[in-house]
Amino acid sequence: DTAVSQTPKYLVTQMGNDKSIKxxxxxGHDTMYWYKQDSKKFLKIMFSYNNKELIINETVPNRFxxxxxxxxxxxxxxxxxxxxxxxxxxxxxxxxxxxYGYTFGSGTRLTVV
Amino acid sequence: xxxxxxxxxxxxxxxxxxxxxxxxxxNTAFDYFPWYQQFPGxxxxxxxxxxxxxxxxxxxxxxxxxxxxxxxxxxxxMDSQPxxxxxxxxxxxxxxxxxLTFGKGTLLTVNP
Numbered sequence: 001d002t003a004v005s006q007t008p009k010y011l012v013t014q015m016g017n018d019k020s021i022k023x024x025x026x027x028g029h030d031t032m033y034w035y036k037q038d039s040k041k042f043l044k045i046m047f048s049y050n051n052k053e054l055i056i057n058e059t060v061p062n063r064f065x066x067x068x069x070x071x072x073x074x075x076x077x078x079x080x081x082x083x084x085x086x087x088x089x090x091x092x093x094x095x096x097x098x099x100y101g102y103t104f105g106s107g108t109r110l111t112v113v
Numbered sequence: 114x115x116x117x118x119x120x121x122x123x124x125x126x127x128x129x130x131x132x133x134x135x136x137x138x139x140n141t142a143f144d145y146f147p148w149y150q151q152f153p154g155x156x157x158x159x160x161x162x163x164x165x166x167x168x169x170x171x172x173x174x175x176x177x178x179x180x181x182x183x184x185x186x187x188x189x190x191m192d193s194q195p196x197x198x199x200x201x202x203x204x205x206x207x208x209x210x211x212x213l214t215f216g217k218g219t220l221l222t223v224n225p
Contacts, residue, residue, distance in 0.1 A: 004156075033212075041200055043157070043215040056210045090156050098206050101147050102213055104156035 003027050004105035006091050012111045013081055021076045021108045023091030031055075032074035033092040033102065034066060043090070049074055081112045116140055117205050119216025126223050132190040134219045136203035139184065143205035147213075148177065148188050151200045160201070161188070193223045 004025045013019050025032060033056075034046040048056035049068040063079045074091060088109050092102040118137045126132045138146075147162035163170045163177040163186065170177045176189040190197055203216040 041151075041218045041220075043202065043218075045212050045214075048210070048212065056212055092156075097211055098213055099145060101145075101159040101162055104149075104158070106154070106156045 001026075002105075003103050004091055004093055006089075006105040006108050008108060009106065010109050010111075012113065015081055015083060015112055017081050018077070018079045019081060019110070020078070021089055021091075021110075023074045023076070023105060025072055025091075025093040025103070027093055027095070027103060029093035029095045029103070030071055031094050031098070032068065032071070033094070034074065034076050035090040035092060035104075037088040037090060037107070039087070047074075047076075078110075081110075083112050086110055086112045116208065116214050117203060117216040119203050119219060121219060122217070123220040124222070126193045126221065128193065128195060128223055128225050130193050130223075132188075132193045132197070132221055132223070134188045134201055134203070134221070135185065136187065136216050137183075137185045138205050140205070140208045141184070143207040143214075145206035146177070146179065146186050147204050147206070148175075149202040149204060149215075151202065151218075157202060190221075193221075195223045195225050197221060198223050 007022050031050045033048045046060050047066040052068045065077045068074045088107045090107045091105040094102045148160045149157035150160045151157045161172050161175045174191045179186045200218045202218045
């Protein structure tokens with residue numbers, strides 16, 4: 001019954017590899033997000049999709065490419081991974097522009113070695 | 114440019130005490146101010162939220178105080194418990210692209 005689920009929970013990979021993180025929400029929300037939480041726990045928005053349409057694309061390297069096959073799913077693909085990409089990535093969803101808050105997944109801890 | 118400033122960075126409180134975390138914002142276009150609670154290994158979870166048309170909101174032991182003219186809001190946790198030990202984030206919704214912008218977080222430790 002998990003509202004926002006992400007896979008995998010942990011991801012350890014070498015520099016230069018390509019990896020994907022998957023996210024699914026069963027809340028019927030119309031908007032999904034990717035946030036990055038760095039080692040100092042700062043949460044920063046990366047992307048937002050509303051009904052499969054990209055609406056927010058913050059200053060993120062173009063090695064990061066989100067894809068939303070439908071409004072319940074938002075995946076994040078990362079090419080040519082770098083050490084600085086190591087972080088926890090959170091997926092979130094909301095309805096009505098977030099007027100009632102965002103619901104976050106439990107995160108994917110990405111470690112690039 | 115940090116649009117939501119949060120303090121303190123860390124806070125240690127004795128069980129039964131009051132925990133107070135403060136936030137200030139710059140953008141008057143923000144129109145929804147939630148607080149999130151995050152335990153280690155978990156995602157942020159919505160704790161309590163307020164809109165700028167009210168000055169206070171209380172839910173159980175948690176209260177938000179909001180000062181629109183000063184552009185400040187704070188979280189008060191009454192009768193703090195060890196189980197409240199977590200990282201707390203204030204946030205503000207609105208601005209360009211109408212997104213949720215977070216403060217840098219406060220690590221709260223409640224000693225038994």
